[in-house]
Amino acid sequence: MLKRHLARIERRHKPASVALRHAPTGHDELDHALGGGLLRGRVHELQVADAGESGSGAGFAGVLAQRLGGELLWLREEAAERGMGRLHAAGLAEIGFDPARLILGVLPDAAAVLRAAADAVRCPALGAVVIELWGDPRPLDLTATRRLALAAEGSGVTALLLRVAGHEAPSAAQTRIGVAPTRSTALAANAPGHPAWRIELLRQRGRPDGGVWRVEWDRANGVLRDQEHDGETVSGAVVPVSGDRPAGAVLAG
Amino acid sequence: MRLTACDPAAVALGLAAGMTLADARARVPELAAIEADPAADMAWLERIADACDRFTPGVMTEPPDGIALDITGCAHLFGGEYGLLAEVEARMRRWTGHLRHALADTPEGARALARFQTAPSSSEAAALRRLPVAALELDAEAERSLRRAGLKTFGDLADRPAEPLAARFGIELPDRLDRVLGRTGSRITPRRAPPALLFECRFAEPIARADDAVAVIGELAQQAGAEMEEQRKGGRRFVARLFRSDGHVVDLAVECGAPLRDPARIMRLFTERVAALSDPIDPGFGFDMIRLAVPRVEPLAAAQLQLEGGSDRAEEAIGELVDRLSMRAGARRIRRFVARDTHIPEQAVLALPAIEASAPMLWATSDPGEPPHRPIHLFDPPQPVEVIAELPDGPPRRFRWRRNLHEVSRFEGPERIAAEWWRRAPGDPGLTRDYYRVEDVRGRRFWLFRHGLYDEKPAPRWYVHGLFA
Structure with missing residues (x-):
């Protein structure tokens, strides 16, 4: 009796296929660590330590949204949009995300952002929702976060919680990924190369966490790939986490 | 300082508008004078005009103290013109103790009768002929010369040929005369264009709960939905007007990005709207009439059921989400992006309210093998930085931004963007910008520019304009 019951529950929750449930990033090791890619219908936290690295974090969120596909709703606080740089659609287009698929919501404060996010994550027509919050x-x-996670599981919408200059706090997110810029592979004449990040899997629900990768965005193929190391990149590749300024002061200044 | 208006008690004491305050004080030492506030008067008139919307959609304000109603085809709803007048008198008692009104064939005629008629007459034509020439409301000069010529009433003027009158008293006179006497047709210009569709519900007993009022809007939305279904139309804007029995009017408006006629979705927007109100709806002594107007309709084909949720179903769901978020946060907060054909980076992207749907367009990007040439965060205005460069017009070596020093390890540039001389205001120097893509030793990528070439400006400043991914 119980077995039959269990079987029925399992059947109901059986994934249609791994490819549908996961959005592979294209980076083999990262995908392997994530169990096939970014799990859809979950909340993923992207942690950016330093306010000065917000562009890097936004770029990584854009890249993941591009991998997830579909329409993207990006929610920000007004203070961030005013003082910390506008989200530039032409820049998103340059990393291969079509701005026609983007809806930007600039809301007065964090509470409004979360309220709009809770509403948006319930809308299954969206591909992804980026929830950008500064500080704590x-x-x-x-x-x-639990409310968001439940809504995401119900609808299958993936929520990317982009936290800039905030501290790690308990959350119901599926993964927590630390994002920091890293030196790019130089192009001809020592020009800055493709967007590159140092990605650290800080936490993962139900799977082992840990792991640091240096990845770069290959726009031509629309995938993340392992950064081709040259001697200089490796030697200088210590990514400092700036703790010298409190998160609150960052928004104010 | 002069008196602008007097109440009946002051008039009885011999005071009149236009008198100086000192003069009036000398006559009536205990005079209470209040400073005139034309803006408040205007707001008050607008509120009365709002309340008059219940009689007819054709309402026009005549500042500072008049309202014209076009009652053509409306009077029978109130049991004829006299019934309507009784209703107007009863309603206006709440607003003012001094009401003068008149019915006439033209708005100018009604205005003249309401303001200048002194004794009742047998017919409209006779009443108009007995009006003093002051009712033409010409300037003082023309009026005085009319009196001097012995022309005191409309009757004296009405039968005279127009040309000599125009020659002697000004071109306006015959024109005004014809309008007042109804010889030339004229119509009022309503404050609001009549809506495409209008549904209303009147109550014998005012309803005193805001929730009930919202439920009534729901019923009206059902009617509107059925009507629009028949016409194959959908509304882009819905306005609910709640008429309080004391004459106050509450307006609630919702807008949507795509034509809409599903009553449930209309109501969801209204619920959002009510929830977003800074002060909740105050029913006071109750609403005695609720009206739902659809000012804008657009064609909307009959909905087709789909077995599988197709792509247009997804689009519809996103449209609904956008409508809901826009209603709650304000339409300008939920945006979509449109590319503009310009090289100036901060003008190349236009953020429009998502609710104003626009056609998707292609975005120019650099070659796929190239790294991004435009930043993902753009500072507007650009933030000043202190830059040390090896050569005066060379690339930056290191720079200080927000008190932090950044050592440049890689750079590319300059990408030279000149000011658009064809859009420049005369006198604007229109400096050229030299943009550099730089990466510091920690791997952060910035977009810096020098504002002005050295031959354009002695010491050009540097700015950081954006952050790359």
Whole structure:
């Protein structure tokens, strides 16, 4: 009796296929660590340590949204949009994300962002929702992330919680990924190369975490790939985490 | 300082508008004078005009103190013109103790009768002929010369040929006369264009709960939906007007990105709207009439059921989400991007309210093998940085931004973007910008520019304009 019951539950929750449930990033080791790619219908936290690296974090969120496909809703706080740089559609187009698929919501504060996010994550027509929050806003607590996670599981929408200059806090996210810029592979005449990140899998629900990769974005093929190391990149590739300024002061200044 | 208006008690004491305040004070030492506030008067008139919307959609304000109603085809709803007048008198008692009104064939005629008629007459024509020439509301000069010529009433003027009158008293006079006497047709210009569709519900007993009022809007939305279904139309804007029995009017408006006629979705927008109000709806003594107008309709084909949720179903769901978020946060906060054909980076992208749907367009990008040439975060305005360069017009070596020093390890540039001389205001120097893509030793990528070439400006400043991924 119980077995039959279990079988029925399992059948109901059986994934249609791995490819549908995961969005592979294209980077083999990262995909392997994530169990096939970024799990859809979950909340993924992207942690950017330093306010000055917000562009890097936004770029990585854009790249993941590109891998996830579909329409993207990007929610930000007004203070960030005003003071920390506007989200530039032409820049998103340059990393291969079509701005026609983007809806930007600039909301007055973190509470409004989370409220809009809770609504948006329930809309299954969206491909992904980026929720960008600066510092450690009070409304972002375990309850809020759990609410998002439940909504995401129900609808299959993937939520990317982009946290800039915030501290790690308990959350219901599936993964927590540390994102930091790293030196790019130089092009001819020592020109800055393709977008490159140092990705650290800080936490993963139900799977082993840990692992650091240096990845770069290959726009021609639309995948993340392992950064081709040259001697200089490896030697200088210590990514400092700036703790010299409190997160709150970053937005203010 | 002069008196602008007097109440009946002041008039009885011999005071009149236009008198100086000192003069009036000398006559009536205990005079209470209040400073005139034309803006408040205008707001008050607008509120009365709002309340008059219940009689007819054709309402026009005549500042500072008049309202014209076009009651053509409306009077029978109130049991004829006298019934309508009784209703107007009863309603206006709440707003003012001094109401003068008149019915006439033209708005100018009604205005003249309401303001200048002193004794009742047997017919409209007779009443108009007895009006003093002051009712023409010409300037003081023309009026005085009319009186001097012995022309005191409309009757004196009405039968005279127009040309001599125009020659002697100005070109306006015959024109005004014809309008007041109804010889030339004229119509009022309503404050609001009549909506494409209008649904209303009147109550014998005012309803005193805001929730009930919203439920009534829901019923009206059902009617509107059925009507639009028949016409194969959908609304882009819906306005609910709640008429309080004390004359106050509450307006609620919702907009949507695509034509809409599903009552449930219309109501969801209204619920969002009500929830987003800074002060909740105050029913006061209750609403006695609720109206739902659809000012803008657009063609909308009959919905076709789909077995599988197709792509247009997804589009519809996103449209609904956008409508809902826009309604809650404000339409300008939820945006979509449109590319513009310009080289100036901060002008190349236009963020428009997502609710104003626009056609998707192609975005110019650099060659796929190239790294991004435009940043993902753009500072507007650009943020000043202190730059040390090896050569005066060379690439930056290191720079200080937000008190942090950045050592440049890689750079590419300059990408020279000149000001658009064809859009420049005269006198604007229109400096050329030299953009550099730089990467610091920690791997952060910036977009810096020097504002001005050395031959354009002695010491050009540097700015950081954006951050790359």
